Amino acid sequence: QTLEIMETLTAIIQRVRPRAGNRHIERHLGDGHLLVSVDAAMFELVLINLLDNAILYSEVGTRITVEACRNENWCTISIADEGWGIPEADLERVFTRFYRVPRSEPSPRGSGLGLAIARGFVEALGGRIGAQSPGPSGRGTVITISLPLAEETPPP
Numbered sequence: 514q515t516l517e518i519m520e521t522l523t524a525i526i527q528r529v530r531p532r533a534g535n536r537h538i539e540r541h542l543g544d545g546h547l548l549v550s551v552d553a554a555m556f557e558l559v560l561i562n563l564l565d566n567a568i569l570y571s572e573v574g575t576r577i578t579v580e581a582c583r584n585e586n587w588c589t590i591s592i593a594d595e596g597w598g599i600p601e602a603d604l605e606r607v608f609t610r611f612y613r614v615p616r617s618e619p620s621p622r623g624s625g626l627g628l629a630i631a632r633g634f635v636e637a638l639g640g641r642i643g644a645q646s647p648g649p650s651g652r653g654t655v656i657t658i659s660l661p662l663a664e665e666t667p668p669p
């Protein structure tokens with residue numbers, strides 16, 4: 514399938530909004546037309562998990578920013594939150610199956626699989642995924658995904 518990333522992200526954000534409470538989900542999507550060849554159901558599953566992570570591991574009232582843009586023949590998607598963050602030593606480990614960051618406060622329920630599935634999906638498409646913490650706000654986490662654009666994508 515060929516998905517248009519901007520409209521797909523907009524639809525996915527609408528689906529998680531009811532779970533976001535009063536966290537503000539902001540979109541920074543360009544008006545470009547970015548096409549990526551992916552399985553739509555899998556793409557949604559992965560993106561919904563990333564947004565659910567941003568919601569689950571942050572306090573109410575904080576901001577979540579979803580950005581998508583073109584970098585040459587790549588589509589870059591980032592999801593930034595202002596939440597608990599991930600310790601530097603765990604930034605790679607969170608992508609391994611079943612790993613969950615130990616916290617002093619009780620963590621919300623989860624299986625520790627979402628990011629491992631995300632990495633498997635992205636790498637199978639020849640893309641990359643990584644985590645950065647703190648984010649530009651000085652706290653929280655940024656997850657960045659790069660996926661190769663489909664050849665049909667109109668030139669910038």
Ligand code: ATP
Nearest residue numbers: 566567570598607613614623624625626627628654
């Ligand atoms: P599930 O499989 O249900 O998604 P999970 O959320 O624990 O469970 P992952 O999505 O793989 O599993 O995330 C792994 C761990 O990484 C989480 O348990 C959490 O400790 C940490 N983590 C992931 N995203 C964030 C985030 N946005 N902010 C802070 N910590 C995060």
Ligand code: MG
Nearest residue numbers: 562566623627
């Ligand atoms: Mg998760």
